[in-house]
Amino acid sequence: MKTSPSCPTLSSLKHEDIIECLIESIEEKIYHIDEADGCNLDFNQQEWLADVTNDGLDEYGEIDQDPVIKWDNPQSVSFAILNLSAAGQKLNVKKLEEEGIDDYIGTHFPKFKDNPRYSSYPKNYSKKQQKTKMTTNIEEVKRIDPNESVRIPVTLDEFYTDWLTFPNQRDHETKARSKKWQTKMLRPHYDHYEVKGVICGCDIVNPISPTQSYKKGDKIKTDGHTTAEFFAVVCKEIGREDLIPINLNVTHHIVYNWDELQDAFNVFDDQTTAKKGSDRFFGALRVNSLQLFNLSKVESIASLEYAAALCYPTLYVKGKISTPQEANRMMKDVGDAFVWLDEIVSDKQFGNNGWFNPLLKCSYVMSYMLYRHDEDALAKLKQFVINVAGKKVNTQVNDVDSCSFFIQKFEEIHAKRHALTYATHLNRTPITTNTISFTLKMIDDYIKGETRTKMPSCTTIGNYINTWQNKFKSNINWSPLENVLYDAS
Numbered sequence: 001m002k003t004s005p006s007c008p009t010l011s012s013l014k015h016e017d018i019i020e021c022l023i024e025s026i027e028e029k030i031y032h033i034d035e036a037d038g039c040n041l042d043f044n045q046q047e048w049l050a051d052v053t054n055d056g057l058d059e060y061g062e063i064d065q066d067p068v069i070k071w072d073n074p075q076s077v078s079f080a081i082l083n084l085s086a087a088g089q090k091l092n093v094k095k096l097e098e099e100g101i102d103d104y105i106g107t108h109f110p111k112f113k114d115n116p117r118y119s120s121y122p123k124n125y126s127k128k129q130q131k132t133k134m135t136t137n138i139e140e141v142k143r144i145d146p147n148e149s150v151r152i153p154v155t156l157d158e159f160y161t162d163w164l165t166f167p168n169q170r171d172h173e174t175k176a177r178s179k180k181w182q183t184k185m186l187r188p189h190y191d192h193y194e195v196k197g198v199i200c201g202c203d204i205v206n207p208i209s210p211t212q213s214y215k216k217g218d219k220i221k222t223d224g225h226t227t228a229e230f231f232a233v234v235c236k237e238i239g240r241e242d243l244i245p246i247n248l249n250v251t252h253h254i255v256y257n258w259d260e261l262q263d264a265f266n267v268f269d270d271q272t273t274a275k276k277g278s279d280r281f282f283g284a285l286r287v288n289s290l291q292l293f294n295l296s297k298v299e300s301i302a303s304l305e306y307a308a309a310l311c312y313p314t315l316y317v318k319g320k321i322s323t324p325q326e327a328n329r330m331m332k333d334v335g336d337a338f339v340w341l342d343e344i345v346s347d348k349q350f351g352n353n354g355w356f357n358p359l360l361k362c363s364y365v366m367s368y369m370l371y372r373h374d375e376d377a378l379a380k381l382k383q384f385v386i387n388v389a390g391k392k393v394n395t396q397v398n399d400v401d402s403c404s405f406f407i408q409k410f411e412e413i414h415a416k417r418h419a420l421t422y423a424t425h426l427n428r429t430p431i432t433t434n435t436i437s438f439t440l441k442m443i444d445d446y447i448k449g450e451t452r453t454k455m456p457s458c459t460t461i462g463n464y465i466n467t468w469q470n471k472f473k474s475n476i477n478w479s480p481l482e483n484v485l486y487d488a489s
Contacts, residue, residue, distance in 0.1 A: 010052040013079070152252075193245055204256070227248075281304060303358045388403070388410070392407070421458070
């Protein structure tokens, strides 16, 4: 079962903050739809604003003395709705131009349209220009001969076993066992037996991960992974062998390079689902031939994105939502750290009464990348992760070790006693950067064996992320151009 995303919180009425909150809210809504738990989050504009501002209450349930919206003031509420509409229009334009999705906000929050002034796009924006651009792109696509595609019957066992899983296919094993999928498949239809694939016309190498390659003649599924899993395995698990077909009809064609292979998959891939963080993370693992045995605990697309951006600021932008291709490259750069974390979660000492959230996972991944060639440091880093996950504090001495000190202070941060300086969630705000900096410093101090009785100064914490990045830079091999780019970032 996937971990429920944290509830989105609106920090201000700036357009960029509203857009970030809208994206998080849509991800939360998609999660609940997938889980079929009855939580549909079907808000109109005012209801959505109330939800993401906690109805004007602070974390203790008291009236917020510095609210984002003054709910007792109609002008303040109207101003918030106006800003929400404008921010939504900006996001709609971005989604239309980058992904071809029309009225992204209205699609996910149809009740936003209850506002008679609702408009999907700014008044001065013309969709005709966008359509012209798309038409031009279509004209540039190479022509293909549909007769080159062949439909043949193959046995279920052959398609399940001999046709390989597409490299960035998402978690079809879990999907095949979901209630929603089984409800669909338990009512047989002719289309359930139609699947797709490609055959390699030559040797093909993955340009992102050159160790992954396919030989001439290899057969690869492009559509029907979940169908094959359901018929070949799940039907036996649920006692419905009567549904298992003898054959499936495979429509396939020949591909000669990685782009053609990727295009064949993208035609059938649900791009809306592909943008979900958990799917980008899982696909990136598969592309890079990495496996996690505790996926639900270790996975975090935000941790991947922020860790990669903070380790390699010339390659990635902190806070930017990754495309599937960017996630693949990020996993190539820092994926070994997630495998290392996965091993720790499997350790019997790993507890569940402490913390192991995306912000901490981001910090742990960064620290692993820094110390990955130092066995002694990694052993101490492992102990830090285990101690925090289990809230294991050494209280027998006056000057506690830096890990115990961190646990005590993180307890306060979690209780929002330092809400203006630190936070437990992972986003682009300065307080999140402060918390990452504090975590990295405490890890470094713990590895050095230092003890602590009071918090580092705000200046020290504020500067530490730069200190850490410079140390990381000195520990890796950079090209002269990368050094220049890094120094300029």
